[in-house]
Amino acid sequence: GEDVEQSLFLSVREGDSSVINCTYTDSSSTYLYWYKQEPGAGLQLLTYIFSNMDMKQDQRLTVLLNKKDKHLSLRIADTQTGDSAIYFCAERDQAGTALIFGKGTTLSVSS
Amino acid sequence: NAGVTQTPKFQVLKTGQSMTLQCAQDMNHNSMYWYRQDPGMGLRLIYYSASEGTTDKGEVPNGYNVSRLNKREFSLRLESAAPSQTSVYFCASSAGTSNTEAFFGQGTRLTVV
Numbered sequence: 001g002e003d004v005e006q007s008l009f010l011s012v013r014e015g016d017s018s019v020i021n022c023t024y025t026d027s028s029s030t031y032l033y034w035y036k037q038e039p040g041a042g043l044q045l046l047t048y049i050f051s052n053m054d055m056k057q058d059q060r061l062t063v064l065l066n067k068k069d070k071h072l073s074l075r076i077a078d079t080q081t082g083d084s085a086i087y088f089c090a091e092r093d094q095a096g097t098a099l100i101f102g103k104g105t106t107l108s109v110s111s
Numbered sequence: 112n113a114g115v116t117q118t119p120k121f122q123v124l125k126t127g128q129s130m131t132l133q134c135a136q137d138m139n140h141n142s143m144y145w146y147r148q149d150p151g152m153g154l155r156l157i158y159y160s161a162s163e164g165t166t167d168k169g170e171v172p173n174g175y176n177v178s179r180l181n182k183r184e185f186s187l188r189l190e191s192a193a194p195s196q197t198s199v200y201f202c203a204s205s206a207g208t209s210n211t212e213a214f215f216g217q218g219t220r221l222t223v224v
Contacts, residue, residue: 008151042115042201042215043154088153097161098144098169099203099213103153 004102018076022089029091037086117216124192132187134202143185147198192223
């Protein structure tokens with residue numbers, strides 16, 4: 001079945017760049033997503049990328065997609081303490097009906 | 112701007128008790144989902160409803176039932192709660208099932224003792 005893998009923790013200093021990595025298994029995924037979860041809250045969509053793109057930039061966020069290696073990354077430039085959260089990578093399942101999530105990467109930003 | 116509303120926010124049940132988690136969305140979305148979130152496990156799909164009148168099992172459906180009451184509402188029922196069902200439950204909705212954004216509720220924190 002589909003599987004999405006992420007590293008569990010990342011710790012950075014304020015002002016540095018953060019890079020969160022993800023690998024997925026379903027090569028037929030048309031869209032790949034990054035969600036953010038702040039403590040005690042639900043998930044919010046940060047950004048997504050269409051599978052025919054290699055890169056997408058949205059203000060401080062850069063998403064890179066390597067379709068050959070099934071590798072997705074999220075780069076946050078100038079990381080702030082408010083970026084501390086859990087970040088989830090997600091793909092659509094093979095039927096295209098639901099999102100399959102990774103276990104989430106906890107980003108800790110220290111000042 | 113309610114979006115996806117879940118009730119209750121917190122619940123403690125005794126083993127064997129039953130309860131229904133309620134979810135409603137006001138975005139006229141066709142598709143709705145129930146996920147559970149456990150530490151170190153990420154989010155796992157319990158059930159989903161691609162459109163009004165249909166429901167399908169997800170990755171972890173055992174011990175749960177769902178009802179898509181109308182286009183707005185999708186409820187999750189635990190018939191006989193077990194400690195293994197202690198989790199945070201999230202409802203989500205999306206306009207369709209293909210590639211559209213999913214919007215999440217704030218979650219229900221359920222403890223089964």
